[in-house]
Amino acid sequence: MGPTDEELVEAFRRGDLAAFDVLVRRWDRKVRGAIHRILGSEDDARELCQETFLKAYRALGSFKGEARFSSWLYQIALNLCRDRMRRRKGRMVSLDELEEDGKAIPTGRPSALDLVEARDLARAVATAIAALPEEQREVIVLKEYQELTFVEIADILGVPLSTVKTRLYRGLGQLRVQLERQGIHRAAPVPAALS
Amino acid sequence: MECTVLRDEMIEVLYGEASPRAAQAVEEHAAVCASCREELRALRYLREDLGAWRLRESVAPRGLGSAPRPWRWPAAAALFLAAGATAGFALSEARLTRLLEARDARQRQEIAALRAEVRSIPLSLQDDSAVLAQVDARIRQSEARHAVFLKERLTDLADQTDAQRRYDLARVSAGLSYLDGRTGQTVARTAELMGYVLQASQKR
Numbered sequence: 001m002g003p004t005d006e007e008l009v010e011a012f013r014r015g016d017l018a019a020f021d022v023l024v025r026r027w028d029r030k031v032r033g034a035i036h037r038i039l040g041s042e043d044d045a046r047e048l049c050q051e052t053f054l055k056a057y058r059a060l061g062s063f064k065g066e067a068r069f070s071s072w073l074y075q076i077a078l079n080l081c082r083d084r085m086r087r088r089k090g091r092m093v094s095l096d097e098l099e100e101d102g103k104a105i106p107t108g109r110p111s112a113l114d115l116v117e118a119r120d121l122a123r124a125v126a127t128a129i130a131a132l133p134e135e136q137r138e139v140i141v142l143k144e145y146q147e148l149t150f151v152e153i154a155d156i157l158g159v160p161l162s163t164v165k166t167r168l169y170r171g172l173g174q175l176r177v178q179l180e181r182q183g184i185h186r187a188a189p190v191p192a193a194l195s
Numbered sequence: 196m197e198c199t200v201l202r203d204e205m206i207e208v209l210y211g212e213a214s215p216r217a218a219q220a221v222e223e224h225a226a227v228c229a230s231c232r233e234e235l236r237a238l239r240y241l242r243e244d245l246g247a248w249r250l251r252e253s254v255a256p257r258g259l260g261s262a263p264r265p266w267r268w269p270a271a272a273a274l275f276l277a278a279g280a281t282a283g284f285a286l287s288e289a290r291l292t293r294l295l296e297a298r299d300a301r302q303r304q305e306i307a308a309l310r311a312e313v314r315s316i317p318l319s320l321q322d323d324s325a326v327l328a329q330v331d332a333r334i335r336q337s338e339a340r341h342a343v344f345l346k347e348r349l350t351d352l353a354d355q356t357d358a359q360r361r362y363d364l365a366r367v368s369a370g371l372s373y374l375d376g377r378t379g380q381t382v383a384r385t386a387e388l389m390g391y392v393l394q395a396s397q398k399r
Binding site for chain 1: 202206207210212237238244245247248249250251297
């Protein structure tokens with residue numbers, strides 16, 4: 001068990017520059033994955049992830065430690081995502097990008113048809129998530145793919161727990177609708193109120 | 196969902212964050228409420244589907260203390276300096292400089308270590324054939340590593356090609372079956388039309 005994030009932050013403040021290295025290595029993949037799924041672009045994810053850590057580096061001196069380091073890092077990343085979305089004016093990622101990125105890898109030794117079906121499902125999921133309203137997409141990504149707790153998500157977004165759950169529930173409902181529309185029928189029929 | 200009595204608790208159960216009490220409440224409710232039971236089942240299926248979207252694994256960053264390839268720190272540092280200057284941040288330029296200097300120092304150490312390794316080759320013997328033999332051995336080692344790498348890549352490629360071939364064959368087979376069906380229908384239709392023509396000619 002290595003040092004905690006907070007211990008590394010403290011070490012960095014005392015002048016141990018390598019501590020920041022450890023933080024980058026520890027969180028880069030997670031932050032990059034979150035940005036990738038929110039913006040739907042691997043290139044954007046790579047770019048904004050670097051920017052996230054640069055901002056973090058710059059502001060680490062003034063980091064109060066009231067929130068967890070990871071929550072603070074996600075906050076920076078989400079703000080960058082929102083800025084990028086605003087500049088895009090809501091334009092979502094192209095299907096070609098999703099095609100490239102949304103590959104599912106079935107376990108075991110899949111048949112060719114398994115591979116095709118899995119790729120189609122991954123593509124459908126990526127497309128459905130891209131179509132969600134920003135607030136719901138953020139919560140879905142943080143919960144479903146980053147596996148954060150409700151409390152952590154509420155902390156990152158600065159909203160009450162109940163809001164997180166409501167956004168999550170609505171987001172899941174929207175995803176069911178979207179997947180139904182794309183011909184994914186495994187889920188139970190969507191209630192009329194959601195469609 | 197028609198029933199919203201335990202909606203928050205159901206979400207907690209779905210993600211394994213419910214307290215034992217909430218979990219029990221949901222379980223008891225689902226036992227008597229078909230709507231919630233179905234909702235929970237559908238959401239679990241949906242979560243399985245969401246798991247299908249996996250991202251490609253890319254190279255993890257090596258951070259500041261090692262090779263800067265994924266992070267391109269010099270460019271990032273320049274960006275950082277520019278952004279800090281324009282935004283009027285109390286930019287810890289000295290700290291960044293120290294950071295970059297530390298990295299340079301580490302790289303210099305690595306280079307020095309490599310040079311030492313090269314020097315360790317027994318040139319002192321002034322024996323060209325020994326040096327050549329060592330170089331030759333290094334080249335063979337490198338080639339062996341590349342051969343293993345190439346073999347792995349070829350195996351991957353063969354697997355992918357095989358999967359694609361099986362898929363293409365399945366599609367061709369499905370297409371032929373379809374054409375067979377169409378041909379059969381056409382023959383039957385032609386025979387039927389011929390029958391009509393014969394009947395008509397016989398009436399005349």
